[in-house]
Amino acid sequence: MNKRGAWTDHITGKLIEMVLVIAYIVVLTMIVRNMYENSMFERRIIAADSAILIDTLYASPGNVMQHYYNNWQGFMISFEQNQVVVYKSANSSLPGNEPRYRFGEDTQIPFQYSTFFAKGKKKEDFLIFLKTQNMLKPELNPEITQQDLKQTKDGSVVKGNGRTILIDTLENNDGEKSKTAMALTDYFQSVEATSYFTYIYAAKNEQERSIMLRNKPDFYIIFEPSIAVSDRFFVVVANKSSENFGLGIASKLSQLAEFNGVGFAIDENDAMLRRAPHAAARIMANGDFAKIQRNKDIIGKAAVAAIKGYNG
């Protein structure tokens, strides 16, 4: 091979490399752009999230008003019989492969079907779910003053009475499969963990640690200290700053006949506080007492205290 031949081969090789690199960039851009324009992933999340939220509201025995705060702006969300369908826009309402998710209805509490479209890109339209003893309905921008929402966390219960539940949405967790799955799992552990909150309002005296629900001074949702409940046992885990408050709750609960044992523990470094209610609820709900006995962490200690209280 002469020099010219070698040089030609070299140029040809580089050209092929360039073509491949360009093809690679084009394909990658197309995939990402297609997914972005399709918004299938986002709509799938919204459909599943809102359908599960409806299921959760049905699981609440009391009346609940829930602010749904997932970013659904720009989409059309349709609540139909036993399903939520999220359309790409108001013009694409023809049935097709639109993401949908099913939910069960309560025959005694009929669901009011409706369709909403939020025009703006900003989060200026808010969707409210209202569950009463007679119906469950979604409403777009109902006449609720900002005062109603003022003291509530985004995506949480606006107001309610009787026993109700603490609800978190996927808002901060979408986009990552594992985090979403964890959030969803914890989400429903939270439902269990907080379904007894009406019992503990009497022990509540630190308003700054709670979210007070409008016009319901007898009802609070408490974030600290963390509390877990199984069907027979209650676990309270407090940090140092909320020790007295936690003890007050534990003391109050121990007087209730419905709980066989109440456990209390101080988490001095706050490390367990975030996951305490979920983990303890899971351990105790499963009734795996042997596992609890072996568990040396703060949750385990509180759970053991609850069991010991039960066993005398």
Next chain:
Amino acid sequence: MDKRAGLFEFDLLWFLNLALMIFVASGTIYLVSYSLNSQKDLSTLRANVFLTRALYSQEGLSYHDDATGRLYPGILDIDRFRNKYLDEADHYENNRMISANISLFSKDGILMRQFIYNPEMFRIWKPATTFKDYARIKMTRSILIKNGNNIEQGTIVTEVVTPHG
């Protein structure tokens, strides 16, 4: 001889370079596509929701005092432990997403009551749980059972069978 060896080395390097580039490019495209297309498997969550509704909703299996309107979550009314009530509390006109075998055991482990929610699909789906399309999720909860005027300890065991996704 030297020229041949040089040519061979040049080709080998070029092919290695090309192969590496194709490998990296396809790997990146695969990873991007995989992460963008990832599906949510909510079957475990769905099973939890189902049990939560059965235990805590007003029309579910829990004891409800009609006089005061108070519901006692976690205290199962043995008279309500039937498919009829759960079907009304968690009702689908068609295409249900979930089926379950629900058993109530006494503290001593004796089976007290049992029923199947969505029995038609349960019988079809359960054998299919050996394949990846269907999930079988078994959950056990400690509960109190209201049996007449007595309250006794027990467990509810739910075997949920549902499609993945």
